[in-house]
Amino acid sequence: MRGKKKRIILLAVTVAFIWGVFALQAVSAQEKTVVRYMYVAGGSYDEMNDALVPEYEALNPNVDIQLEKGKWNELARKFAIATVAGNPPDIITLPSSEMPRFVRAGLFSEADLKMIGAESMEELKSWYIPGVVDSLLMMGKLYHIPTELSADGLYYNKEHFEEAGISGPPTTWVEAGEIGEKLAIWKNDTMQRAGFWLSGRGYAATDTRMILTPMFQNGLNLLSKDGAKCLLNDQKAVEAIQKIYDLWHKYRTDQSGFLEHAFYWDFFTSGKVSMMMHNNSALRRIRPRRREELEQDPLPFELVTAPIPVIQGGKRATFSFGWGWVVSALSNHKDEAWKAIGWFSNSENARRCTVDWGNFVPRKAPWLDEFVENNPLWKPFVLGMETGVLDCGISNPKFFEIASVCTGIMDRIVLGEELKTILDEGAAEINMILADI
């Protein structure tokens, strides 16, 4: 009898305890604003969010940030599907190339400068190195705050240069071809060492960059200002892209052809490529913390960086891309979301992003000068960002369709078809895409 009583009391206490825990949780959840934040999983972004989110929550006890992860190439799709289902995250990190179609569909909220902590757009612009915020604008409005930006630069193997008696990096595309030709090693008509690699092939956005970079340098964009016409077969474009064409067929600096983007670093570090063009994301691989993790120096030679070549007489322009924080237009917590982004992107956190986690945020600040001074490999990329045109600058919702045409164009360039024909047909195909909106 007594045992039964004990069991009943024990059961009642357990039920009360469980109820109490749930009730407490419910009360605390009611008090907190839940902000859902979807970000690109892996490496530096995990490190960044693991550090920043708890700190922000500690500073703002009324906010509960719930993290959701996605693979870099699936994130936009996840966001699109969640939006259609009426349940998008409040904050999401997305690459700049994905922005236009979402902006055109009205799915992002315009940046709330006050919540970010800026009095005006001019003040916000002054936080970053010149030109950066301008390159982020779409149709004159700002929708994303950079989590990282990237511009192209040259990476070269100093030992290979010295062996070949070359004193310094090329400054023009013609020089790049001539130097690349000297550096390349052939045996039985098979390339043993590539002289100069452009950014890896097979990835539509990279192919687009390779075509656009000389076009920018020659004063053109891919599309006309009203976005209705493709300018690929403009005479100036043909002249510009000829420089890229010559690397394959006149100077034979590269035989990577259709090699996937992902292998570039391994081939470069193993000495099979003497010089390559790539964005600064590659520097993330050799940041000090990563070296400690690897317990080894991943570079068996002295790496040097330089600005990318330009067209002789053309303007210095590179093609940059980035990732940024955006806020869903359907979010019920836009203020909280922009406030959080404002804190994540403040100067001190931008420093940590750049120095600790390798996500380069070009804030205009003494720490950036110090960082670049201590890490001279970064200098060309900072210069690149100042003169860069962001890929979302194409600002067309059909960016990926257009980019897939650019891959076809690069394929044909590699195969050595007649350039004018390639560009005429490419322009016609892009014009068809533009007409189908």
Place this chain on the structure above:
Amino acid sequence: MKGSVEMKKSINRDKALFAYLCILVPITYFSVFWFYPIFNALFTSLYRWEIITPMRYTGFGNYLKLMKDPRFVRSLYNTFYYILLYIAPAVSISLLLALLFNRKFPFRGLFRTIYFIPYVTSILVICVLWKTIYHPSFGLLAGVTQRLGLPSLNWLHDLRLAMPAIGLMNIWKSVGFLIILFLGGLQTIPKILYEAAAVDGANKWLQFRHITLPLLKPTVLFVLVISLINAFQMFIPVFQMTKGGPLDRTLVIALYTYRNAFQFYKMGYACSMAIIMLMMVLGLSFIQMRLFRSK
């Protein structure tokens, strides 16, 4: 008497109810994960829908557009080209190996396992491996040709070689599985037939032609159907190794559908491609079934 009939009816009813309950699970599964998506795709194919934009009814507009889309026509051509490249060698090589493995010889089990390993290895791993093998400057094949003093080939870069290169890799991967199917078929053939044929003086070739091949016909047809459907749906190797290039030479229907759906967000257009693909697979399977029925 009446009671006994009633009882029988009741038992039959219970049995039927049990049977219906049993098939309810697969019917629900197929309805939710197969039939609903198919009907939904059919419905969506009649609309212009870019996921993040509202749906606009276009009737057969997407289908008409497909007929004029040179890339779709190219992907159709590539798919059939791949089917031709893949099926005949895959089936004949696996049949030959199955005949070999059906005999007794030392380490037979080990060899069977070795041939089966590629089939159970992740296709992504295989793609990375073969991509390295095919690399024109630093790959294994380039190394071999260099040692032989021959020029190396740009396997995945060359307009004519890219699809055969993909086909070769897929044959290598799938042969192990097809061998197992053929071995299953071979082991159902009674040995007594071979013994009788041997007594009658039939040599190995005649035994193969008049006993093995006719009795193996259902297995051959099954292997052909399976290979055909797999070939039609081939996606990961081209997605991983060539992204449809060079110059769309490896752009197959599955890849083009994926590209339109998940890169360009042209969901209605992609659904119309998926429906066309479904019709083709159904048509080819129907022909195969007719062949089965005739025997």
